[in-house]
Amino acid sequence: MKQTKWLLLVLTLVLSMFLAACSGGDSENAGEGDGNGETENENTEGENNEGGSEGDGNGEETKSDGPSGEQVLNLTEGADIPTLDPSMATDAVAFQVLGSTMEGLYRLGEKAQVKPGIAKDHEVSEDALTWTFNLREDATWSNGDPVVASDFVYAWKRAVDPETGSEYGPYMMGGVIKNATAINKGEMEVDKLGVEAVDETTLKVTLEKPIPYFESLTAFGTFLPINKKAVEEFGEDFALEAGNIYYNGPFVLSEWNHGEGWTFKKNPDYWDAETVKLEQINFKVVKDVATGVNLYETDKVDATGLSAEFVDEYRNDPNFEINPQNVLFYFKYNQEHHEALANTNARKALTMAIDKKGLVNVILNNGSLVATGDIPQDFVSHPETGEDFREINGDFLTHDKEKAKELWNKAKEELGKEEITLELLAGDSETGKNMNAYFKNQWETNLEGLTIELKQVPFKERLRLDTNMEYDIQFSGWGPDYLDPNTFLNMWVTGGGNNKMGYSSDEYDSLIEKANTEYATQPVKRFETFLEAEKVLMNDAAIGPLYQRASASVWKPYVKGVIRNPMGPDFSFKWAYINKNAE
Amino acid sequence: MARYIFQRIVYMFITMLLIATFSFFLMKLLPGSPLMMEDKLTEEQAVIIKEKYGLNDPVPVQYVNYLANLAQGDLGISFQQDNRGVTKILIERAGPSIQLGAQALIFGLAFGLLLGIFAALYHNSPIDYGSTFLAVIGKSIPSFVFAGLLQYYIGVKLGWLPVAFWEGFEYTIMPTIALAMFPIAIAARFMRTEMLEVLGSDFITTARAKGVNRLGVLFKHGLRNALIPLVTIIGPMAIALLTGNLVIENIFAIPGIGDTFVQAVMTNDFPIIMGFTLITGFLFIFIILIVDLLYGVIDPRIRLAGGEK
Numbered sequence: 001m002k003q004t005k006w007l008l009l010v011l012t013l014v015l016s017m018f019l020a021a022c023s024g025g026d027s028e029n030a031g032e033g034d035g036n037g038e039t040e041n042e043n044t045e046g047e048n049n050e051g052g053s054e055g056d057g058n059g060e061e062t063k064s065d066g067p068s069g070e071q072v073l074n075l076t077e078g079a080d081i082p083t084l085d086p087s088m089a090t091d092a093v094a095f096q097v098l099g100s101t102m103e104g105l106y107r108l109g110e111k112a113q114v115k116p117g118i119a120k121d122h123e124v125s126e127d128a129l130t131w132t133f134n135l136r137e138d139a140t141w142s143n144g145d146p147v148v149a150s151d152f153v154y155a156w157k158r159a160v161d162p163e164t165g166s167e168y169g170p171y172m173m174g175g176v177i178k179n180a181t182a183i184n185k186g187e188m189e190v191d192k193l194g195v196e197a198v199d200e201t202t203l204k205v206t207l208e209k210p211i212p213y214f215e216s217l218t219a220f221g222t223f224l225p226i227n228k229k230a231v232e233e234f235g236e237d238f239a240l241e242a243g244n245i246y247y248n249g250p251f252v253l254s255e256w257n258h259g260e261g262w263t264f265k266k267n268p269d270y271w272d273a274e275t276v277k278l279e280q281i282n283f284k285v286v287k288d289v290a291t292g293v294n295l296y297e298t299d300k301v302d303a304t305g306l307s308a309e310f311v312d313e314y315r316n317d318p319n320f321e322i323n324p325q326n327v328l329f330y331f332k333y334n335q336e337h338h339e340a341l342a343n344t345n346a347r348k349a350l351t352m353a354i355d356k357k358g359l360v361n362v363i364l365n366n367g368s369l370v371a372t373g374d375i376p377q378d379f380v381s382h383p384e385t386g387e388d389f390r391e392i393n394g395d396f397l398t399h400d401k402e403k404a405k406e407l408w409n410k411a412k413e414e415l416g417k418e419e420i421t422l423e424l425l426a427g428d429s430e431t432g433k434n435m436n437a438y439f440k441n442q443w444e445t446n447l448e449g450l451t452i453e454l455k456q457v458p459f460k461e462r463l464r465l466d467t468n469m470e471y472d473i474q475f476s477g478w479g480p481d482y483l484d485p486n487t488f489l490n491m492w493v494t495g496g497g498n499n500k501m502g503y504s505s506d507e508y509d510s511l512i513e514k515a516n517t518e519y520a521t522q523p524v525k526r527f528e529t530f531l532e533a534e535k536v537l538m539n540d541a542a543i544g545p546l547y548q549r550a551s552a553s554v555w556k557p558y559v560k561g562v563i564r565n566p567m568g569p570d571f572s573f574k575w576a577y578i579n580k581n582a583e
Numbered sequence: 584m585a586r587y588i589f590q591r592i593v594y595m596f597i598t599m600l601l602i603a604t605f606s607f608f609l610m611k612l613l614p615g616s617p618l619m620m621e622d623k624l625t626e627e628q629a630v631i632i633k634e635k636y637g638l639n640d641p642v643p644v645q646y647v648n649y650l651a652n653l654a655q656g657d658l659g660i661s662f663q664q665d666n667r668g669v670t671k672i673l674i675e676r677a678g679p680s681i682q683l684g685a686q687a688l689i690f691g692l693a694f695g696l697l698l699g700i701f702a703a704l705y706h707n708s709p710i711d712y713g714s715t716f717l718a719v720i721g722k723s724i725p726s727f728v729f730a731g732l733l734q735y736y737i738g739v740k741l742g743w744l745p746v747a748f749w750e751g752f753e754y755t756i757m758p759t760i761a762l763a764m765f766p767i768a769i770a771a772r773f774m775r776t777e778m779l780e781v782l783g784s785d786f787i788t789t790a791r792a793k794g795v796n797r798l799g800v801l802f803k804h805g806l807r808n809a810l811i812p813l814v815t816i817i818g819p820m821a822i823a824l825l826t827g828n829l830v831i832e833n834i835f836a837i838p839g840i841g842d843t844f845v846q847a848v849m850t851n852d853f854p855i856i857m858g859f860t861l862i863t864g865f866l867f868i869f870i871i872l873i874v875d876l877l878y879g880v881i882d883p884r885i886r887l888a889g890g891e892k
Contacts, residue, residue: 079846080838083665090619165635167620170628184631240667258675259838260749284748287833287842290731294739294746295836460615460851463622481623497625 065560069580071279073559073573074301076286080259085239086224087159087166092570095221099569100264100281102249103271104225105133105152105203105218108565108572112483114215118147118225118248118271119203128210128521133218135201139271141227141246149197151225156195158231159222160184168222172481176217178206210520213484220482220568250276250574261285264573277561277577296554303555308365308431311552319557322367324550326376326566328488329477331544336502338472340420344541346411350473351397351544353404353446354439360547363434367550372396374488374534376548379480379566383523389485393531396538397545401446408447421451425465426475428456435475466500474501477549483567485530486516492542503542508533591875595868602864603857607649610856611642617662617851636662649857658861659854663847669858672843677862679749680827680839686759688824691766692817698767699774700801703782714771721768727830730761734834747836758835762828766820770813777809810881818874819867826863 079093086098099107105122109115119133139147159169160180173180178194194206207214217223227246234244242256250272251264261284266276284301286292292304306314314320331351335342356370369377372395380389412418426436433456440452457465465471478498480487490496493512494504511533519526537543555562558580563572615621616638618629633639637648652659658669695718702714737757738746745754781787782805790800827841840859847855878885 080664082663085665088665162631163635165632167618167624167628167632170631171620171623174628184628186631236666239665257838258672259843260836284836285838286747286836288836291734291747291834291836294734297739298742298746300746300748458614460613460621464614466622467626498623 065579067277067577067579069558069578071277071578073278073281073576073578075281075283075303076292076295076301077283078285078287080285081256081262083239084245084253086155086221086226087164087169089221090167096569096571097253097262098221098224100249100251100573101247101253102224103139104220104223106215107574108216108219108568110563112216112566114219117219119218122215129207131205131207131214133203133205135203136271137201139248140269141248142252142267142269143227143229143246145227145229145246146200147225147248148200149203151227152203153195153197154228155224155226157190157193158226160193161190162186166222172217172220172222175208176211176214178208180208209517212520212523212526213482213486216483216567251281259285276574278573281573302559303553306366306552306554311365311367314554317554319554320552321555322550322552323564324367324369324376324378324548326379327477327479327549328371328374328376329475329546329549330371331546332474332476332501333542333544334469334471334474334501336469338422340411340415340417340422341472343411343414345407345414347541347544348397349404349408349411349447350443351541352400352407354442354544354546355399356546357399359435359438363438364431364547366552369548369550371545371548372398373545374537374543375485380483380485383527389531393534397541404446405448408450412449419449419451421453423453423455423472424475425455425457425462425471425473427462428458432456469500469502480567485527485534489530489533489537492537503540505536505540508536511536591872595872598868599861599864603650603653603861604646606857606860607646608642610853613851615851617853619663619850658858661852661855663850663852669854672855673840673858673862676838676840676843679837680832680841681825683755683758683762683837683839684821684824684827686755687762688766688821690759691763692770694763695767695770696774698771700778700806702771702775703778704801706779711775714775718768718771721764724764726761726764726828727834729764730758730831730834733757733761747834749837758831758837762824762831766824769816769820773813773816774809777812778805781805781808807881811878814874814877814881818870821870822863822867825866
């Protein structure tokens with residue numbers, strides 16, 4: 001009998017816990033005040049653990065804006081590192097890790113300014129085809145070897161070698177570095193690649209054609225050097241564990257627990273080690289946004305990304321920030337699949353009928369910006385005046401219901417049709433489905449006689465249909481590969497590998513061609529030609545720009561100097577530090 | 584008995600072969616390829632890369648190659664995780680999932696069984712109603728809602744347990760409880776029903792009449808008989824718990840196997856998909872065998888090998 005009573009007690013306890021949790025959920029708003037108080041208590045508790053070292057830091061550093069407190073940053077990442085091999089890296093996480101632990105010829109600094117890395121400077125030949133980089137002598141690998149020109153030669157050859165199976169190698173180097181494409185196809189020896197180590201500190205690169213943006217390209221992960229010894233020593237296991245690769249960047253990867261997280265430690269042998277203030281960065285894999293927010297609130301991490309449902313909660317938080325990215329989303333109108341889409345007025349009407357403000361503010365709600373052209377905001381600026389590309393060219397095809405109706409009626413007349421049915425091919429994610437419903441609704445209400453059929457498919461299936469051009473209208477997106485308008489505009493030339501919508505304009509083709517050949521060495525003329533080209537593209541309404549993606553996040557106020565990159569790794573921690581005085 | 588087990592093992596082998604064949608061809612129906620930059624690469628570039636992974640061969644050839652490697656115990660290499668061995672990945676990730684699943688299973692069954700027994704003993708009393716209520720909640724509230732509530736109230740508001748991560752026993756408590764809700768509910772309901780039936784049967788009355796004390800009757804006669812139907816559902820439940828729960832793993836940032844599998848499907852990482860499917864399949868048929876053998880242990884009236892005529 002005694003036993004049963006004891007069990008009864010446990011049962012009651014569990015039950016009451018449960019009820020407490022349930023009722024707590026109901027009164028979430030009412031308990032807000034209490035909640036804040038509790039979280040603050042939590043804060044102090046959390047810091048007590050590190051209190052000792054923090055105190056020391058404060059004592060030593062009296063400056064209020066320099067580094068103070070323990071120089072350790074705790075962050076989250078949405079996925080595990082897929083690879084540490086610069087030739088094989090394809091995704092944001094891998095490039096983030098490589099950007100922190102490796103150093104290429106150059107590195108992107110604040111406002112995407114190119115900063116010296118292993119290269120001190122470089123000379124470009126008269127014909128702009130030969131670039132000679134002068135490397136610094138004091139750079140070393142984490143095994144003590146000096147970083148020399150042949151490390152770059154080795155890495156670049158490896159990236160285009162078909163044996164390696166690199167995706168970014170042929171993509172980034174093909175058509176850029178001499179013979180890269182032919183080598184990748186197996187038509188030429190790997191040794192014929194246009195890169196040569198003249199001596200230990202001189203790297204000579206021969207290009208296929210003048211590439212005005214080559215300097216910023218060398219900051220990209222695929223162009224990082226690789227220590228040949230490491231590849232040979234670790235063989236099949238190269239870059240599969242933290243210790244199976246040598247580093248030459250501001251940090252070294254000291255620990256990597258697959259699926260769980262990893263740790264960067266400051267690299268004392270880095271050539272610019274005195275600039276690096278952070279001693280350690282801990283990354284944890286956190287996939288769930290709500291979990292990230294809970295960890296942030298309990299001071300386990302110093303920053304976390306926010307999804308739309310959390311944006312409203314944090315919008316007025318002083319630590320809330322929105323970072324516009326350069327990823328552009330738009331409609332592709334397939335001119336070969338439906339006669340209506342071969343009509344310019346119809347394409348214009350379709351684009352202008354959509355209220356993009358409503359889209360970014362209500363449906364996306366994460367700080368995304370309305371797109372008004374083929375080049376995103378704050379991506380590239382005029383080489384002389386510094387004015388933003390978007391600002392110079394202005395807004396195209398903005399929302400205008402009346403104009404859209406007018407153009408639509410004109411298009412129907414030209415086509416001799418009253419009823420038109422179009423298919424929208426788009427993604428099947430939750431947000432994607434909301435967007436698709438929104439598009440359908442806007443189109444069908446604003447444009448008379450239009451019926452939209454939604455075809456919502458997984459990403460890979462959408463790509464297949466895109467390649468086969470089996471769609472009418474497609475919701476699509478593009479992230480830039482290098483800091484140059486060409487990365488977006490080159491897509492739409494006649495027969496281009498990513499065109500796949502039957503757009504063809506002689507005027508447009510010749511402008512892009514000119515920008516990449518005749519004006520390749522004249523930055524201003526080139527830039528202006530791109531401006532011209534975008535106008536042609538937009539006047540043809542070849543694509544319907546929708547929005548430019550942004551990411552919302554919260555950062556603890558004591559995290560300073562983290563640079564947000566428009567390209568390659570999302571963040572640069574080389575100049576980052578912790579300032580606990582700022583609290 | 585030995586003959587029976589041998590026979591079952593042969594069947595297991597055939598089943599595995601069928602699973603491997605079906606999942607291989609089904610998997611090949613997935614649209615797209617494992618390439619990450621499919622949208623950017625030209626077809627020619629894609630073909631060059633696929634060559635390295637043998638993806639340009641006709642599917643039947645790939646199938647034969649796969650089986651040949653499998654026969655040597657080689658599950659292949661992951662496409663997405665830079666050629667890391669599939670076996671290694673599965674072992675690395677299975678650890679946390681198995682630990683969590685086992686804890687949830689043990690805790691859930693033990694607690695659920697007790698709950699069911701007491702509900703049956705105190706039939707139509709507040710304890711019975713309370714346990715029914717708990718079981719209904721446990722079954723109807725999805726585990727991720729429960730996990731979210733636990734994380735927010737116990738982790739953030741009260742600060743009693745760590746919010747997430749996988750760094751020690753205290754980190755496993757909340758995910759275990761969240762995962763255990765379902766087994767608790769199922770075990771409690773089953774146990775209550777079976778117990779009521781068993782307690783009302785003649786042999787219990789006989790046992791009581793012979794002077795066996797109440798607890799003795801309960802555990803020696805009641806429990807044993809009531810367990811039989813439960814054993815049937817424990818098998819599938821154990822599989823579901825041990826092979827990782829995507830949602831719970833994501834909410835508590837646990838480096839388990841559930842998420843690995845979903846990611847593999849999303850990115851067409853064929854070797855991982857195959858490896859996971861085969862191992863899950865193997866576990867399944869293995870546990871079914873164990874369950875069948877257990878019947879005999881629990882209730883000697885059940886004969887496994889054909890009758891003794």
